[in-house]
Amino acid sequence: MTKVVDMTDKGNGTNGAELTGAGAKMWLLAFVDRVVAGADELTELDREAGDGDFGWNISSALKRGREGLEGIDEAHPAQAFQTVADAFLASGGTSGPLFGLWFGRLGAGPTAPWGVPELGAAFGTATEAVRRLGKAEVGHKTMVDAMVPATEVLTDATARTWREAVSEAARAARAGAESTGGMVAHRGRASYLGERAKDVLDPGAVAVAWFFESAEGV
Ligand code: ADP
Ligand code: MG
Numbered sequence: 170m171t172k173v174v175d176m177t178d179k180g181n182g183t184n185g186a187e188l189t190g191a192g193a194k195m196w197l198l199a200f201v202d203r204v205v206a207g208a209d210e211l212t213e214l215d216r217e218a219g220d221g222d223f224g225w226n227i228s229s230a231l232k233r234g235r236e237g238l239e240g241i242d243e244a245h246p247a248q249a250f251q252t253v254a255d256a257f258l259a260s261g262g263t264s265g266p267l268f269g270l271w272f273g274r275l276g277a278g279p280t281a282p283w284g285v286p287e288l289g290a291a292f293g294t295a296t297e298a299v300r301r302l303g304k305a306e307v308g309h310k311t312m313v314d315a316m317v318p319a320t321e322v323l324t325d326a327t328a329r330t331w332r333e334a335v336s337e338a339a340r341a342a343r344a345g346a347e348s349t350g351g352m353v354a355h356r357g358r359a360s361y362l363g364e365r366a367k368d369v370l371d372p373g374a375v376a377v378a379w380f381f382e383s384a385e386g387v
Pocket of ligand 1: 304
């Protein structure tokens with residue numbers, strides 16, 4: 170089959186339609202930067218609705234992830250996601266193993282560039298794994314509130330390119346994260362606070378929105 174010339178190629182090793190290893194690496198490095206820059210904001214949310222360690226937990230894992238990412242050969246997205254998963258292995262808090270599992274399932278995805286169907290399948294498996302391990306559903310005020318709507322967009326995506334699909338997923342993840350303001354938590358430490366933490370956004374869900382939004386500049 171002849172390949173159509175890709176006019177959206179940015180000359181950075183990513184083609185327009187498929188997510189390459191180089192594209193996944195850039196996306197993940199942008200996510201690391203976003204979380205490191207916003208760690209205090211995440212910590213503040215977790216302080217209001219938990220114990221105040223979330224910003225540190227996730228940013229220290231992702232800084233380890235950055236070191237790993239810098240050393241990989243960019244062959245395919247799965248390798249980049251697996252590198253970040255490994256960095257979460259030693260991470261503290263409830264969120265560490267959950268993000269480790271999420272990225273680990275993505276890391277088990279195809280070892281070739283990912284089109285929109287591969288993205289949908291990989292995120293479908295990953296989000297389902299987190300939902301099961303955390304026993305969390307939409308409405309429980311956790312990271313799952315951002316993961317599920319973003320994943321639904323990716324699995325139903327009519328978009329032709331991975332960028333279009335992920336950009337729609339980012340809007341869904343953002344809306345999901347915003348929806349946690351006004352929810353009483355049913356999982357995690359925030360659930361001990363009941364109504365008192367109702368208006369606080371869930372920091373895990375905010376981090377997931379940042380993850381999808383980080384693909385914007387790739
Ligand atoms: P801890 O509560 O152990 O300090 P962290 O601060 O590292 O954990 O992570 C808190 C985040 O973990 C929450 O914002 C929420 O998104 C997520 N979380 C907590 N419990 C669950 C769960 N059962 N399922 C899914 N996500 C969860
Ligand atoms: Mg915490």
